[in-house]
Amino acid sequence: xxxxxxxxxxxxxxxxxxxxxxxxxxxxxxxxxxxxxxxxxxxxxxxxxxxxxxxxxxxxxxxxxxxxxxxxxxxxxxxxxxxxxxxxxxxxxxxxxxxxxxxxxxxxxxxxxxxxxxxxxxxxxxxxxxxxxxxxxxxxxxxxxxxxxxxxxxxxxxxxxxxxxxxxxxxxxxxxxxxxxxxxxxxxxxxxxxxxxxxxxxxxxxxxxxxxxxxxxxxxxxxxxxxxxxxxxxxxxxxxxxxx
Amino acid sequence: xxxxxxxxxxxxxxxxxxxxxxxxxxxxxxxxxxxxxxxxxxxxxxxxxxxxxxxxxxxxxxxxxxxxxxxxxxxxxxxxxxxxxxxxxxxxxxxxxxxxxxxxxxxxxxxxxxxxxxxxxxxxxxxxxxxxxxxxxxxxxxxxxxxxxxxxxxxxxxxxxxxxxxxxxxxxxxxxxxxxxxxxxxxxxxxxxxxxxxxxxxxxxxxxxxxxxxxxxxxxxxxxxxxxxxxxxxxxxxxxxxxx
DNA sequence: GTCTATATAGCGATAGAC
DNA sequence: GTCTATCGCTATATAGAC
Numbered sequence: 209x210x211x212x213x214x215x216x217x218x219x220x221x222x223x224x225x226x227x228x229x230x231x232x233x234x235x236x237x238x239x240x241x242x243x244x245x246x247x248x249x250x251x252x253x254x255x256x257x258x259x260x261x262x263x264x265x266x267x268x269x270x271x272x273x274x275x276x277x278x279x280x281x282x283x284x285x286x287x288x289x290x291x292x293x294x295x296x297x298x299x300x301x302x303x304x305x306x307x308x309x310x311x312x313x314x315x316x317x318x319x320x321x322x323x324x325x326x327x328x329x330x331x332x333x334x335x336x337x338x339x340x341x342x343x344x345x346x347x348x349x350x351x352x353x354x355x356x357x358x359x360x361x362x363x364x365x366x367x368x369x370x371x372x373x374x375x376x377x378x379x380x381x382x383x384x385x386x387x388x389x390x391x392x393x394x395x396x397x398x399x400x401x402x403x404x405x406x407x408x409x410x411x412x413x414x415x416x417x418x419x420x421x422x423x424x425x426x427x428x429x430x431x432x433x434x435x436x437x438x439x440x441x442x443x444x445x446x447x448x449x450x451x452x
Numbered sequence: 453x454x455x456x457x458x459x460x461x462x463x464x465x466x467x468x469x470x471x472x473x474x475x476x477x478x479x480x481x482x483x484x485x486x487x488x489x490x491x492x493x494x495x496x497x498x499x500x501x502x503x504x505x506x507x508x509x510x511x512x513x514x515x516x517x518x519x520x521x522x523x524x525x526x527x528x529x530x531x532x533x534x535x536x537x538x539x540x541x542x543x544x545x546x547x548x549x550x551x552x553x554x555x556x557x558x559x560x561x562x563x564x565x566x567x568x569x570x571x572x573x574x575x576x577x578x579x580x581x582x583x584x585x586x587x588x589x590x591x592x593x594x595x596x597x598x599x600x601x602x603x604x605x606x607x608x609x610x611x612x613x614x615x616x617x618x619x620x621x622x623x624x625x626x627x628x629x630x631x632x633x634x635x636x637x638x639x640x641x642x643x644x645x646x647x648x649x650x651x652x653x654x655x656x657x658x659x660x661x662x663x664x665x666x667x668x669x670x671x672x673x674x675x676x677x678x679x680x681x682x683x684x685x686x687x688x689x690x691x692x693x694x695x696x
Numbered sequence: 697g698t699c700t701a702t703a704t705a706g707c708g709a710t711a712g713a714c
Numbered sequence: 715g716t717c718t719a720t721c722g723c724t725a726t727a728t729a730g731a732c
Contacts, residue, residue: 272700338586342579344644400588408690415686442659505706516718
């Protein structure tokens with residue numbers, strides 16, 4: 209276990225060195241990529257995702273169309289990058305919050321709220337993230353193999369939020385997946401919510417959190433142990449839970 | 453050149469005669485529409501949805517591309533029509549089952565099973581139904597305004613399945629929506645399930661049904677009345693339940 | 697490795713024939 | 715109303731310049 213951590217650290221160092229080198233020698237590339245990315249997001253916000261063409265993006269960035277395709281396989285990849293950026297921001301924000309927040313309720317609320325805040329007015333853009341949810345082979349399906357990493361990162365945030373509480377092993381397996389699913393559902397609601405600052409969905413999230421905590425305290429009762437075991441078994445068989 | 457014109461005229465006369473004849477027998481328009489629809493499904497099954505072009509569809513049907521667009525705004529509309537056909541089939545099958553099946557468990561199982569059976573090997577095609585789920589304004593978003601009718605029909609099937617049981621009013625409001633959501637979730641799992649006949653998802657559906665019935669009997673306890681009220685209030689405020 | 701210029705093919709709209 | 719023929723626009727692959 210320790211050696212794996214060392215390896216990870218080493219890889220990280222090498223990556224940093226490589227990034228540093230390319231930043232010195234050909235910083236142009238990262239700059240162009242950034243230019244294309246920023247131009248695309250501008251246009252997506254102005255005209256919407258579907259109305260924006262890669263030609264538009266390239267023109268706005270002042271490069272040839274091929275350059276845009278060189279950095280991003282298509283428009284969807286740009287949105288994908290944007291979603292990953294949001295995920296990184298959420299991790300940073302939550303880590304800060306977790307440092308001084310030791311109440312489970314507030315920690316989970318911080319996770320939900322941070323995501324809502326980060327998406328903010330870009331709701332219309334984020335809808336595209338769900339576009340290939342029904343197509344397993346699609347590399348950018350938000351439920352598929354190709355997005356496993358970012359999904360795990362998202363679940364890890366919940367795992368860390370839960371770390372403040374001493375929980376039975378089966379719930380430690382179950383809860384991150386359940387909370388991630390809840391978050392995905394809430395995100396869809398968020399996209400459909402036209403109330404100011406999506407306050408309707410934010411209230412729903414608060415209520416859902418409240419209910420979840422109530423169910424959690426109920427689930428801890430020995431009386432409900434068998435029902436918990438049944439649920440766990442069912443979800444495990446359906447391969448909806450991690451193996452560990 | 454003159455002979456070509458003559459030939460064209462002759463062909464035209466024959467076409468008119470043919471149109472007249474078929475118009476008498478079966479209605480040319482409906483026939484063409486059906487031809488395009490059938491050809492499209494054939495091709496979707498052979499090559500997949502994305503690899504099939506409207507030109508392919510038109511060629512297979514023996515019509516011009518414009519004719520295909522005349523009947524269907526695009527490929528998505530054909531899939532949409534297919535999904536509605538499946539919904540109609542499900543209603544027919546369930547109505548037959550409901551006539552002689554009076555156990556709630558078996559009635560609900562009939563609803564789930566019929567959907568699975570009807571989709572069957574067309575899983576890959578059905579993924580497209582979820583494509584615009586994250587885009588509220590899209591007319592064929594499976595969660596949007598444009599598909600409200602078919603969504604209500606789908607919930608009505610559950611409503612009829614439940615009609616065999618005497619239930620409190622709040623649960624009558626809640627359960628069809630909850631079961632419909634469960635079905636949608638199971639459908640996504642079904643798309644991702646590569647086990648034979650998607651037996652893994654079918655088992656999950658059975659288990660989820662079992663648990664739902666257990667929760668239902670628990671929910672009826674007077675003890676849980678306040679939690680039920682809270683849940684109902686939360687979902688009503690979030691506009692996730694019908695007004696009635 | 698980074699990017700331009702070009703080529704192919706599909707989408708979807710349109711004018712107009714019947 | 716039904717359908718054909720055609721056109722402009724776009725996505726994306728590719729050759730090759732730097």
